[in-house]
Amino acid sequence: MNLLEFQDRFADEDSCESYLIQWRWPDGYVCEACGSKEAWYMSARRSFECSYCHHQRSITADTLFHASHTSLQEWFLALYLVTESKKGISALELAHHLGMKDSRRAARMKKRIQEAMTMRNEHYLLQGFVELDEAVFTEAGENTNVLVAVSLEEETGHPKYVRFQVVENMKAATLESAAVRLIDPSSDIATDAHPSHNNLGEHFNEHIPCKQEKPSDAALYLPWVHVLISNAKRFINGTHHAVNHLQGYLEEFSWRFNRRFCNLFNRMIVASISYKPAYRLQ
Ligand SMILES: [Zn+2]
Numbered sequence: 001m002n003l004l005e006f007q008d009r010f011a012d013e014d015s016c017e018s019y020l021i022q023w024r025w026p027d028g029y030v031c032e033a034c035g036s037k038e039a040w041y042m043s044a045r046r047s048f049e050c051s052y053c054h055h056q057r058s059i060t061a062d063t064l065f066h067a068s069h070t071s072l073q074e075w076f077l078a079l080y081l082v083t084e085s086k087k088g089i090s091a092l093e094l095a096h097h098l099g100m101k102d103s104r105r106a107a108r109m110k111k112r113i114q115e116a117m118t119m120r121n122e123h124y125l126l127q128g129f130v131e132l133d134e135a136v137f138t139e140a141g142e143n144t145n146v147l148v149a150v151s152l153e154e155e156t157g158h159p160k161y162v163r164f165q166v167v168e169n170m171k172a173a174t175l176e177s178a179a180v181r182l183i184d185p186s187s188d189i190a191t192d193a194h195p196s197h198n199n200l201g202e203h204f205n206e207h208i209p210c211k212q213e214k215p216s217d218a219a220l221y222l223p224w225v226h227v228l229i230s231n232a233k234r235f236i237n238g239t240h241h242a243v244n245h246l247q248g249y250l251e252e253f254s255w256r257f258n259r260r261f262c263n264l265f266n267r268m269i270v271a272s273i274s275y276k277p278a279y280r281l282q
Helices: 002-009 015-024 072-084 091-097 103-121 172-182 213-220 222-240 246-258 264-274
Strands: 039-042 045-052 055-060 129-139 142-152 157-167 190-191 204-209
Touching: 045 246, 072 091, 072 264, 091 103, 091 129, 091 264, 103 246, 103 264, 129 222, 129 246, 142 222, 142 246, 157 172, 157 204, 157 222, 157 246, 172 190, 172 246, 222 246
Parallel strands: 129 190, 190 204
Antiparallel strands: 039 045, 045 055, 129 142, 142 157
């Protein structure tokens, strides 16, 4: 969908509301209190009222748009811009496109969007053959360690999905517990032969340490994890200067990469509906 088509499709608040309703209740609205399917829509309150028990339900409650003063039209445009721009979009640019004088509001929207993406990422564990390595990213001028895992297609050896996890240190126990959060136990894990990875075999089907003659060989043994690390750095450093919430940006990068063959705007609507307002990005 190009920008003109987007603006045409979501020209007003009503069209955004119907789209959200269609995704949230694909089989028609059902009252959560009594199960009745008979309800009327009160557009002034953006709510359904059950015609049987009169229970009311806001269409934005318990979604990304929960209790937000921003219109759905602005939210939809923000979701469109964040998902469409291949290089990512900063809060400042977002504020500019949405005509917001206060970029802090755009920054809060951007953070919520990253939280929604993170919640979706956390739904999936990497599986199969997985390359695992550590990288150093810069966060607010400081170096931060990140564990990076990429699962590969069995037939082609091409990357399938990627996950990143900021870690406090490079101790074996820290890296192991981060790896377990990202990767399914049935997987085979290839790593460099760093001593911190010695016990990985206890958590996964198999650990394949690739001993390198020299550090520059790392890209030969674990090619895709290194490609994804440099792509993620380019994505983050290119748009988002002085990042001080690295995990959120890594989640944004991996959410996009893992859905690169999908309609990202619609995936983002799904993420918006599954959002839990109480969730906070670590
Ligand atoms: Zn009811």
